[in-house]
Amino acid sequence: MNSKMTELPVEIVxxxxxxxxxxxxxxxxxxxxxxxxxxxxxxxxxxxxxxxGIDGSGTxxxxxxxxxxxxxxxxxxTGIDILKRVKTNDNLKRVxxxxxTTTDDxxxxxxxxxxxxxxxxxxPVNYENFAHAIRQLGLFFSVIQVPxxx
Amino acid sequence: xxxxxxxxxxxxxxxxxxxFLLLIAISVATTxxxxxxxxxxxxxxxxxxxxxxxxxxxxxxxxxxxxxxGYLLTNDQQYLEDYREVVPTFDGQIGELRTLTQDNPxxxxxxxxxxxxxxxxxxxxxxxxxxxxxxxxxxxxxxxxGGLGRDTMNRLRELVERLIxxxxxxxxxxxxxxxxNNFLLxxxxxxxxxxxxxIGAASVFLVQRNYKRAEIARQTVExxxxxxxxxxxxRTADLTEANEEIQRFAYIVSHxxxxxxxxxxGFTGELEALRQDIFEQVSKLQADLKGLNAQMEPGTAExxxxxxxxxxxxxxxxxxxxxxxxxxxxxxLKLSREGRRQFNPETIDMNGLLDTVTQTVAHRATEAGATxxxxxxxxxxxxRLALQQVFANLVDNALKYSRNDEPNRIAIIGQTHAGKAIYxxxxxxxxxxxxxxxxxxxxxxxxxxxxxxxxxxxxAHVRALVRRxxxxxxxxxxxGKGSTFTVTLPRRWTVEKRSAA
Numbered sequence: 256m257n258s259k260m261t262e263l264p265v266e267i268v269x270x271x272x273x274x275x276x277x278x279x280x281x282x283x284x285x286x287x288x289x290x291x292x293x294x295x296x297x298x299x300x301x302x303x304x305x306x307x308g309i310d311g312s313g314t315x316x317x318x319x320x321x322x323x324x325x326x327x328x329x330x331x332x333t334g335i336d337i338l339k340r341v342k343t344n345d346n347l348k349r350v351x352x353x354x355x356t357t358t359d360d361x362x363x364x365x366x367x368x369x370x371x372x373x374x375x376x377x378x379p380v381n382y383e384n385f386a387h388a389i390r391q392l393g394l395f396f397s398v399i400q401v402p403x404x405x
Numbered sequence: 406x407x408x409x410x411x412x413x414x415x416x417x418x419x420x421x422x423x424x425f426l427l428l429i430a431i432s433v434a435t436t437x438x439x440x441x442x443x444x445x446x447x448x449x450x451x452x453x454x455x456x457x458x459x460x461x462x463x464x465x466x467x468x469x470x471x472x473x474x475g476y477l478l479t480n481d482q483q484y485l486e487d488y489r490e491v492v493p494t495f496d497g498q499i500g501e502l503r504t505l506t507q508d509n510p511x512x513x514x515x516x517x518x519x520x521x522x523x524x525x526x527x528x529x530x531x532x533x534x535x536x537x538x539x540x541x542x543x544x545x546x547x548x549x550x551g552g553l554g555r556d557t558m559n560r561l562r563e564l565v566e567r568l569i570x571x572x573x574x575x576x577x578x579x580x581x582x583x584x585x586n587n588f589l590l591x592x593x594x595x596x597x598x599x600x601x602x603x604i605g606a607a608s609v610f611l612v613q614r615n616y617k618r619a620e621i622a623r624q625t626v627e628x629x630x631x632x633x634x635x636x637x638x639x640r641t642a643d644l645t646e647a648n649e650e651i652q653r654f655a656y657i658v659s660h661x662x663x664x665x666x667x668x669x670x671g672f673t674g675e676l677e678a679l680r681q682d683i684f685e686q687v688s689k690l691q692a693d694l695k696g697l698n699a700q701m702e703p704g705t706a707e708x709x710x711x712x713x714x715x716x717x718x719x720x721x722x723x724x725x726x727x728x729x730x731x732x733x734x735x736x737x738l739k740l741s742r743e744g745r746r747q748f749n750p751e752t753i754d755m756n757g758l759l760d761t762v763t764q765t766v767a768h769r770a771t772e773a774g775a776t777x778x779x780x781x782x783x784x785x786x787x788x789r790l791a792l793q794q795v796f797a798n799l800v801d802n803a804l805k806y807s808r809n810d811e812p813n814r815i816a817i818i819g820q821t822h823a824g825k826a827i828y829x830x831x832x833x834x835x836x837x838x839x840x841x842x843x844x845x846x847x848x849x850x851x852x853x854x855x856x857x858x859x860x861x862x863x864x865a866h867v868r869a870l871v872r873r874x875x876x877x878x879x880x881x882x883x884x885g886k887g888s889t890f891t892v893t894l895p896r897r898w899t900v901e902k903r904s905a906a
Binding site: 357 | 663664665667668670671672673674675727731
């Protein structure tokens with residue numbers, strides 16, 4: 256997965272508090288043949304610091320193609336807060352955000368799309384389905400175009 | 406309540422009793438006095454009649470005398486007609502007077518005297534008439550002038566006047582007595598009325614006092630009720646909150662348990678993949694060793710097989726347990742989700758609803774040789790989806806737990822009673838042991854031979870739903886005979902009812 260605009264490889268920012276899940280996601284994405292760098296964060300604060308920088312402007316990631324894989328249930332904040340900040344930030348608003356979470360509440364799903372999330376996936380509780388879904392996601396990652404952050 | 410003994414003293418009945426006694430006394434006295442008064446009136450009438458008779462008697466004697474005088478004066482026989490008419494009545498008149506006054510012995514002598522005087526008078530008059538008739542007019546007049554007739558007449562007049570005056574005195578005495586009686590009667594009536602009015606006033610006072618007390622008591626009760634209502638409202642709010650907390654708890658727990666489970670499943674899968682890789686490596690190494698003709702320790706191959714077998718067994722147990730746990734967590738999640746769902750009350754044609762429910766199991770019923778009959782069911786205002794789940798579960802259970810030796814007859818009947826709609830789902834299936842009548846409603850608990858698939862959440866789910874709909878679910882069952890599940894629902898369910906329930 257590359258960016259046509261920069262020809263730089265897309266970096267996947269994975270915000271997932273459960274390290275096991277993170278590892279399983281990574282393994283299954285790799286199995287789909289995606290070799291992009293994955294930058295894992297296990298809490299919201301670290302992820303926010305990376306995405307928006309110390310000054311919170313997001314200029315540090317200017318020109319970098321990113322894709323965010325976001326869990327909603329984080330220990331220190333809800334993923335919705337991160338989604339809202341990304342989608343209202345001038346530098347990061349075009350960064351694709353994939354919500355990958357256990358919640359399948361209809362209201363929650365609507366809210367995320369309203370806030371500008373690009374894909375919403377419910378983690379299947381059954382492992383086979385989970386692995387399958389992640390592999391599909393990996394295949395999806397291998398074909399999508401990602402713009403660079405401005 | 407310090408005045409309780411005072412208020413318990415029966416003032417009012419006693420007052421009423423006194424009032425009644427007085428009224429009775431007044432009535433008796435009045436009746437007596439009225440009787441007395443009637444007697445007096447009769448006595449007065451009697452006196453007047455005696456006086457009248459006496460006057461008449463005197464008048465008739467005078468009539469006889471004037472007839473005699475007229476005859477003597479004119480020698481006209483016509484004058485004797487009055488005389489002859491009147492004279493024979495004297496005995497009768499005296500007799501009448503005697504009877505009228507027989508209660509007064511002094512009168513007897515007076516009438517004896519009167520009778521004698523009248524007799525003398527008559528004989529004097531008869532003689533003059535006789536003498537005159539014989540033609541000796543002078544002799545007859547001489548007899549009249551002799552004065553015997555006049556004297557007799559005067560004495561009779563005096564006697565009669567005395568008697569009339571006497572009777573008049575009696576009348577005065579009786580009149581006096583009658584007046585005093587009447588006065589007494591009036592006084593009695595006035596006094597009685599006054600007492601009755603007094604008692605009435607006392608009663609009104611007592612009733613008012615009692616009313617005031619009752620009013621105070623009523624206000625106290627009202628205040629207590631209001632207080633109770635408030636307490637109930639608080640408790641209801643507490644319960645609702647506790648219930649919501651349990652729902653949230655169940656949701657969060659089941660939700661959060663899924664995350665580690667995904668890991669356990671995921672890494673079990675990874676382990677399986679690893680086993681595949683490792684054993685492939687081992688086989689390859691074994692083949693390589695064989696190719697090198699190297700000597701393997703005896704039993705190594707068997708050992709490797711056994712290890713693989715043990716590994717597979719461990720993985721299998723883990724996977725089965727995970728599947729079970731996944732099932733349970735999903736069940737809890739489903740229940741908690743149902744508990745959070747908003748109910749939308751609508752009028753439901755229960756026959757239509759049960760037709761839909763039974764249609765989905767019609768094929769299974771035919772295969773099992775079971776029959777399902779649906780009575781005419783009363784409609785109910787409730788949540789359609791919830792009731793669908795309730796009856797789908799009950800019908801499914803009825804069908805599922807049939808007896809092998811007998812075709813199952815499932816009947817659904819309904820009735821209404823006191824604002825409730827009551828539905829019975831009856832089967833002739835295997836029934837439930839009395840020990841398990843409560844247990845079957847508990848989550849993950851089942852009863853009887855475990856030969857049918859199931860998670861033990863159906864009835865728990867049904868009961869939770871029925872309770873949320875403000876109803877009750879009860880069971881009657883005999884082992885080996887069949888079961889009846891009774892769903893009792895309020896005929897109209899509203900959102901307010903739920904918070905009140």
